[in-house]
Amino acid sequence: MSRGRWLGRLLPPAEREFVLGDLEELHPGERRARPGYVLDLLRAALALRSARRAAPPLPTRGDPFVHTFLHDLRYGLRQIARSPSFALLSMLTLALGIGATTAIFSVVNPILFRALPYPDPDRIVRVAERDREGQDAGTGYATFVDVQKMATSFEAIAVSSQWQPTLQGSGDPERLDGQRVTQGFFSVLGVRPSLGRDFTAEENVRGRHRVTILSHGLWQRRFGADPSVLGRQVTFDGFAYTVVGVMPKSFESLLSPTAQLWAPLGYEVSLPWACRTCHHLGEYARLKPGISPAAAKRELDLISARLVAEYPTEYAAPGMLVVPLNTVVTRSVRPALLAALGAVGFVLLIACANVSSLLLGRAMQREAEFAIRGALGAGRRRVVRQLLTESVVLSLLGGAMGVGLAWWGVKGLVALAPAGLPRLNQIGIDGRVLGFTAALSVATGLLFGLVPALATARPDLFTALRPGGRHTGHRSRRLARGILVAGEVALSLMLLIGAGLLFRSLDRLLAVNPGFEPRGLLTMEVQTTGSRYADNPPVWSFFERALEAVKAVPGVETAGWTSQLPLGGNFDRYGVQIEGKLLANPEEAPSADRYAVSPDYLQAMRIPLKRGRTLGSKDGAAAPPVVLINETFARVGWAGEDPIGKRVQLGGADRPWRTVVGIVGDVHHTGLDEQQAPQIYIPEIQWIVADGAMVLAARTRGDPAALAPAVRAAIRSVDPSLPILHTATMDEVVSATAQSRRFAFVMFQVFAVVALLLAAAGIYGVLAGSVTERTREIGIRSALGASRGGLLTLVVRQGLLLTGAGLAAGTVGALALSRFLDRMLFGVGARDPATFAAVVLVLLAVALAACWVPAWRATRVSPLEALRAE
């Protein structure tokens, strides 16, 4: 492009044509780059601009601020159009950063930042008794009744328990998830049915409690959204319930996300399962206005002290817990989400640094433009403003592309979401998220634009315009670019270390022996329901016959039933008293996971027998009661003694003594990362009450999933009316327990790879720019006899210097920050040296690769051309 045309752009567009015409006339045939021409042009541009400014009546459209902004905006868009490849590269980089941040924000926002969807959500708390470790132990009904009577801190207080009724009648039987609640439950949440009414106090009373409130979804799905459903009788588990209400569509059941219906709890204190030690209820309360959770806790601690004094053998520890509901809801996912948010923040910073560095590189090319703008009277602030407008335009365009990426990313995130991620249906890109993205884009634009703008706004006119003078005076800018790139390397290193630590944790976790052989196991839950199964014998008989049918399926080696599936998400824990070691307070007895199993269960699971004998068919209902215990229980309960032949008692002093006949291996029940707990296996048929819901574990030859339909059909052949739930291979069950960690790992992995690519691009960009700028120097060196190796070293050394600085800073940062991942790690320290070393090596290798191309180009510089170039 000739300098004349280029300089012509300095003229106000409206005046450009005739002024250039006049100049052409005035300097006919002269080379336009001559000083006279340039001087006249500069003076004309200066005069026209200052004349415009000085002439007040000149019409400016609207507000001068807006006017300037629109002008800058147009100019910025033109700049982008003029160098599309630069613009595309920057926008893609920004789209990655902004898009990833938007995606994560849209997941995190409803969970961590938005208030719960209830009125005055800060006043809703969970109330719980404490176990000996001070942890949440749930609530027993008798204690709840006392607290409700005595406590004055609450506007409303209620307890709830899970309820899984099977809906019978029209259509297929369907097991539903619901909650049984005491009156006031919905007042605690601050919601009321949109159709019909809430439960009344009378309906708390046993015998009058067979009424139900439906969720909006269930009402629509099973009852055709018919308003006349109110007052209608519906059959659950063989009992008739009257529908009294329907919840509003907007109601989100956070305490039990899958709940579709509610019924009164219907307990009274005299019931055996309403005892003080029956901690299976969740207690929730709404604080009176102005009462803090801490104040409520002080009151409850006093009440608890009185109860412990009155019933010393019924409580494990005095004191109660009062926890804001928001904390309860987000507790399990908070670390994973905060880690993801932190990681994506790093990616955004890296993207900013990268674009900043690109802009700095470009600023060197545009130096002359800004020199002339300065000469024409553009103030530093004006130029900075212009440049910032340009960068904001870039980042807004990048942000728009990012929203597209995010839209696509959110789907993936939801699919990956860890189990128990609350408010999943609220996750998506809505107006709030778009607002966030827009604000983020503007902030990003300002952030990455500021350094280049400040560095560019006041170049030296003479240096900038002197041909061949382009290689001086860039030192500070080159330093700024170097710092940016080193920063990128540092941030990538931290992300990679996070990814590395999480990967190793996941690896270690999945390598943990669960205590059984998960491969080749098919599991599904069957629930006996309805009046036919009201007594024990039909239940036992059903499970026995169903097991026979399953074992007859070709491909099934053996199969067994268990009341609790390890890693299945539930547990059933009982206090166990040991004969000869009775404790005055049974609440202090060790608690054990209880499994009611059919004899072949341990074989099907391949849980190894360590000593003694396993359970067999002779351990029938009338035979002497026996149990198996795991090794941990043997160690905890009988340190140094032989437990075989000793007797234990489960579930209270009125229960029979059971003889330990064998010791089996430990099984991870609540999670692969959990400490081993005592476990106890009982023949299902020897328990006083038949377990109505059992999980099948079938050992198969070949792919267990392929056998699922045949196994289901076998169970249905015994009784087609029973719901079969949660069909899964044991591998899937195990894998689901690592979901939260996998989520964090995939986040870090994706972000770390993006960060690595951006950092590599950053290193490449700086070196490539530097090689271009130093073409002459390299040419001279080469002419003076520098070897190719010497030239390679020259460039690579510069790259490695940047990388080294970044690695040093990143290592320090990672050492400081990795402890925030602590809760997500397993079997590996937050400062694991092997991970740190491996990641540093990976980054070094990538940095070397990024240096290589520019270095190779430097060796190809022909001295002749380099010297002739200017």
Place this chain on the structure above:
Amino acid sequence: MPSNLGELEQLVLLVLLRLGEEGYGVPVRAMLAQRARRRVSLGTIYKTLVRLEAKGLVSTWMGEPTPERGGRRKKHYRVTPPGRRALTRSLNALRSLGRGLDPAWQVP
């Protein structure tokens, strides 16, 4: 209250009256140099013209492109009636103040 004219503004208005249809940047500059012995840059002339235009004393129109201008059009200037009145008032003031002073600037 119409504004008063600066000296360069007076000169440019006079030049434009003389140039008629040929009143644009380059000839204005040339005539100022030849007849008024004033060497000014094009930039200065533009500045003056912009100011006169803003005051409504000259009007403009775009002319035809010509080859010696690299195919670019000219921007022509014409003195408007308010311009003529302002110029007359200005020159009258000069004349009335100068009248009666002898060439050696002595009061007779």
